[in-house]
Amino acid sequence: MAGLYAAMSYGLALIYGVLKIINLANAGFLMLGAYVTWWLFTSYHIHPLLAPLLIVPAFFLFGWALERTLVRRVLSAEPIISLLLLFGVWLVLQNLAYVIWTGDTRSIETPFVEATVNAGGLQLAVPRLYVFAMGALVLIALQLFLTRTYLGRAIRATAQDRDAARLVGVDVDRVMGIAFGIGIALAGFGGSLLSLLFSFTPDFGRALSLKSFCIVVLGGLDSIVGVAFGSLALALAEAFGVRYMPASLQNLISFVVLVVVLIALPRGIVGTVRALRRG
Amino acid sequence: MLEVTELAVAYGDVQVLWDVSLRVERGEIVALLGANGAGKTTLLRAISRTVPVRAGTIVLEGERIDRSPSAHVVELGVAHVPEGRRLWPDMSVEDNLRLGAYPRRARAGASSALDYVYAMFPRVADRRRQIAGTLSGGEQQMVAIGRGLMSKPSILMLDEPSLGLAPIVVAEMFETVRRINAEGTTVLLVEQNVRQALEIATRGYVVETGRVVSSGTREELLGSDEIRKAYLGL
Ligand SMILES: Nc1ncnc2c1ncn2[C@@H]1O[C@H](COP(=O)(O)OP(=O)(O)OP(=O)(O)O)[C@@H](O)[C@H]1O
Ligand SMILES: [Mg+2]
Numbered sequence: 476m477a478g479l480y481a482a483m484s485y486g487l488a489l490i491y492g493v494l495k496i497i498n499l500a501n502a503g504f505l506m507l508g509a510y511v512t513w514w515l516f517t518s519y520h521i522h523p524l525l526a527p528l529l530i531v532p533a534f535f536l537f538g539w540a541l542e543r544t545l546v547r548r549v550l551s552a553e554p555i556i557s558l559l560l561l562f563g564v565w566l567v568l569q570n571l572a573y574v575i576w577t578g579d580t581r582s583i584e585t586p587f588v589e590a591t592v593n594a595g596g597l598q599l600a601v602p603r604l605y606v607f608a609m610g611a612l613v614l615i616a617l618q619l620f621l622t623r624t625y626l627g628r629a630i631r632a633t634a635q636d637r638d639a640a641r642l643v644g645v646d647v648d649r650v651m652g653i654a655f656g657i658g659i660a661l662a663g664f665g666g667s668l669l670s671l672l673f674s675f676t677p678d679f680g681r682a683l684s685l686k687s688f689c690i691v692v693l694g695g696l697d698s699i700v701g702v703a704f705g706s707l708a709l710a711l712a713e714a715f716g717v718r719y720m721p722a723s724l725q726n727l728i729s730f731v732v733l734v735v736v737l738i739a740l741p742r743g744i745v746g747t748v749r750a751l752r753r754g
Numbered sequence: 755m756l757e758v759t760e761l762a763v764a765y766g767d768v769q770v771l772w773d774v775s776l777r778v779e780r781g782e783i784v785a786l787l788g789a790n791g792a793g794k795t796t797l798l799r800a801i802s803r804t805v806p807v808r809a810g811t812i813v814l815e816g817e818r819i820d821r822s823p824s825a826h827v828v829e830l831g832v833a834h835v836p837e838g839r840r841l842w843p844d845m846s847v848e849d850n851l852r853l854g855a856y857p858r859r860a861r862a863g864a865s866s867a868l869d870y871v872y873a874m875f876p877r878v879a880d881r882r883r884q885i886a887g888t889l890s891g892g893e894q895q896m897v898a899i900g901r902g903l904m905s906k907p908s909i910l911m912l913d914e915p916s917l918g919l920a921p922i923v924v925a926e927m928f929e930t931v932r933r934i935n936a937e938g939t940t941v942l943l944v945e946q947n948v949r950q951a952l953e954i955a956t957r958g959y960v961v962e963t964g965r966v967v968s969s970g971t972r973e974e975l976l977g978s979d980e981i982r983k984a985y986l987g988l
Contacts, residue, residue, distance in 0.1 A: 622849070625853075625856060625861065628845075628849060628852065628853050628856075629853070629856060631842065631845065631849075632842050632845070632853050635842040635843065635844055635845065636840055636841075636842055636843075638804060638836070638840065639836065639840040639841070639842060640853075641802075641804050641824045641825070642802060642804065642824070642828070642833075642834045642835075642836060642840070643828060643853050643854055643856045643857075643901065643905065644824070644825045644828030644829060644856045644857040644905070645825065645853075645856055646823070646825045
């Protein structure tokens with residue numbers, strides 16, 4: 476599960492880091508990513524594993540355009556305004572999904588989704604392994620992009636000190652559009668992966684979004700490495716948690732973790748480590 | 755190469771610069787002096803286009819830049835090393851420096867610029883993998899200046915590089931600025947260390963509550979009674 480949690484949470488962390496707003500529409504884009512994967516499969520026979528090739532660029536452009544047209548206007552306003560705007564975007568996406576795809580539960584059924592492999596006597600579901608691998612792969616790709624390219628470094632610089640970024644010639648407005656686009660693309664990608672594991676309705680993503688918030692709070696809201704740690708921590712907490720409590724309470728775990736972390740380590744794991752290192 | 759004429763700047767309704775004119779020729783070190791809150795930082799920010807200009811003009815190498823975006827001004831060769839250093843604290847020293855070469859014209863020469871900066875600041879070279887926030891104040895200031903040099907600027911604007919440093923490090927800092935200038939970079943230097951700034955400067959301007967109140971060559975300023983009284987404590 477850790478790979479999946481990571482894939483659906485980086486976008487949130489990236490958008491918060493660069494734009495300092497919380498993307499409440501994240502769940503909407505997760506849901507949309509799942510639906511688009513299903514729709515491409517049922518209507519055009521595009522294999523669900525190929526769907527991200529279309530979803531990622533399309534969602535990037537959509538996110539970029541959304542930042543240019545709407546989000547940009549509320550960046551300097553009070554935080555509540557951007558929360559309301561993005562909450563509104565979520566509601567619109569949700570209702571659009573009801574109109575287009577109705578409220579029926581959908582799921583993707585292919586031989587791939589049903590497949591299992593036998594590893595040393597253990598039956599492992601292939602899609603789960605695949606989702607974990609893709610999550611890890613995207614984490615690594617994103618980390619390389621952020622540390623090795625000028626644009627990636629400019630994104631990190633903008634997150635850490637916007638004015639200093641301007642002074643070395645970074646076009647901060649452009650970077651914010653790109654970061655928002657990448658954040659939305661990651662949500663779409665995460666949703667596409669999710670559709671391989673779960674059935675979904677237009678409400679899909681709400682509980683998962685709570686987990687995303689938990690992960691970014693665990694990791695520190697603006698750290699990609701932190702997201703990886705946070706995802707792992709939550710996945711482990713849940714894996715242990717279900718042994719001692721009914722599965723129906725599983726979603727409670729992320730909520731409890733969220734509250735505990737907010738009280739004990741308000742800067743997240745990585746933030747706390749950094750503060751200690753800086754002395 | 756840089757000419758500011760009758761500049762006015764305001765933060766919202768609060769005007770902080772009135773009718774400021776200033777000129778920097780190629781190869782000079784020009785000192786910008788004045789007490790706290792006089793508007794020195796604001797003047798540099800107007801030139802680097804990180805604060806809006808209300809009136810007046812700024813011309814760099816014949817091109818008007820008072821309405822240009824900051825990225826364009828950096829591309830043209832202005833490097834602004836801000837007050838308080840403003841490094842990216844969670845990035846390595848080397849990543850901080852590499853980002854200094856962000857302008858397109860500087861990217862191809864980034865590796866040689868990095869060698870130049872490390873040669874100028876051997877202490878920074880020793881700490882290149884360290885997280886910038888863990889460095890001492892003096893070292894951070896060197897990284898901040900190094901980051902400015904990475905874009906191979908034609909004019910380097912330094913905002914109080916000696917602020918908060920131990921006296922011995924301050925002397926080193928001024929020596930560094932002199933050397934950077936001797937190696938071909940024009941410098942606009944904001945300082946409250948008036949005596950040391952004038953030691954290395956060719957000319958200076960004194961700003962008080964948002965206006966230029968006097969200006970002249972180094973000798974003229976050092977010889978002026980007002981300056982000796984107000985800033986040199988003589
Ligand atoms: N962002 C801002 N918003 C509103 N007023 C500001 C802002 N920045 C500076 N000021 C005001 O503008 C005036 C000039 O400030 P500025 O920082 O340019 O002075 P300075 O000469 O650099 O001072 P110091 O020596 O303390 O750095 C001050 O009165 C200050 O309070
Ligand atoms: Mg200042």
